[in-house]
Amino acid sequence: MVERRRFRRRKRSEETPEDPPILPLERREERLARRRADRDAEEARAAAQVRVRRQAEEAEREQAERERAAQEQAEREQAEMEAARRELASLRPTAPAASAEQLAPAQTVPPAAEAPARPPRRAVTRRPAPQATLLWDQLPVFEIDSDHLERNRIITANREDPAHAAFDVLRTRLTQALAENGWTRVGITSPSKGCGKTFTAANLAISLSRQEGLRAMLMDLDLRNPSLHKAMGVRAPGCMGALLRGAISPEAHLMRMGENHIHAGHDIAFGFNEVIEPYAAELLNAPATAEVLTSIEARLQPDVMLFDLPPALYYDDVLAFRPQIDGVLLVVGGGITTEREIREVERRLGTSTPLLGMVLNKAEGTELKKYQY
Secondary structure, eight states: OHHHHHHHHHHHHHEEEEEEEEOOOHHHHHHHHHHHHHHHHHHHHHHHHHHHHHHHHHHHHHHHHHHHHHHHHHHHHHHHHHHHHHHHGBBBBTOOOOOSSSSOOOOOOOOOOTTTTOOOOOSSOOOOHHHHHHHHHHHHHHOOOHHHHHTTTTTTTOOOTTTHHHHHHHHHHHHHHHHHHHEEEEEEEOOSTOOOHHHHHHHHHHEEEEEEEEEEEEEETTSSSSOOOHHHHHHSOHHHHHHTTTTHHHHHHOOEESSSSSSSOEEEEEEESSSTTTTEEEESSSSHHHHHHHHHHHOOOOEEEEEEOOOOOOOOOHHHHGGGSSEEEEETTTTOOOOOHHHHEEEEEEETTOEEEEEEEEEEOOOOOOOOO
């Protein structure tokens, strides 16, 4: 029996001579290590699930905040748009006579009993000749700085200010009135300084540029105080007097807007000026000026020609230029212009120059240099 046991022990030791015996303590430590690893992994999974759940809740809260902010912004814009529409009561390109509560008792078109019959309605735009298109495309371009336009209150550029809708309405009414009467040339003036006529002219020009198929032009004829180029951010634009005297060609002086991020069209040309003319009225009344404007209209064939004129009650520049325009847009300043001044402007314009409409502007709205008449 003893020998048999010794034989069994010797046989087992020969079969696994290199395997050390596994002690019970080592097995317990191994099990504990596995349990700790499993516990750590479970805790990591639970923490990851908590993070995912919190991120989802945070994303839902942010989305709800964005939707609430968008709703509030839409309500504010709607309220501002309603306020802008109420202000459009002053934009009356086809109004008959203003009431006593309005700023001016002006008529935009002479009554049918006094005025001759209107010509047949034509399209707002016409198809230009190929030669005119070629000349138009050859006009030099200037770069657009949207930040500069925003600083100078050209609100129709970025269209972030809801008040830009007022200029779109003015554009549509103006082009319709011109088309109905077969007119092209419009002077933009104000009774006195500080009413915002250049601000109005620049914003209206940008709005016109977005009208498909329409070719427009804006010329700075405030020769005593040129400022349109400052509002548009153009340096060294040249001399308008040289153009009006025929010393330079229109194609060498007029400029179009280049590529831009404000979605403004390229069918708007600007005539800027940086040289003050001491004898502005004489130049505006000269036969050479009439010939140059006729040549521009024949060669480039614009549908609308806007002229930024001086204040009507300063000097006689507007009176001198009156034969060259079909109608006038009068910009009045809230809190600045009086009813007496508006009536005096109407008297000076006379019945031969229709008042196409009055634009109520509360302030100049730009950082341009003040008039120095």
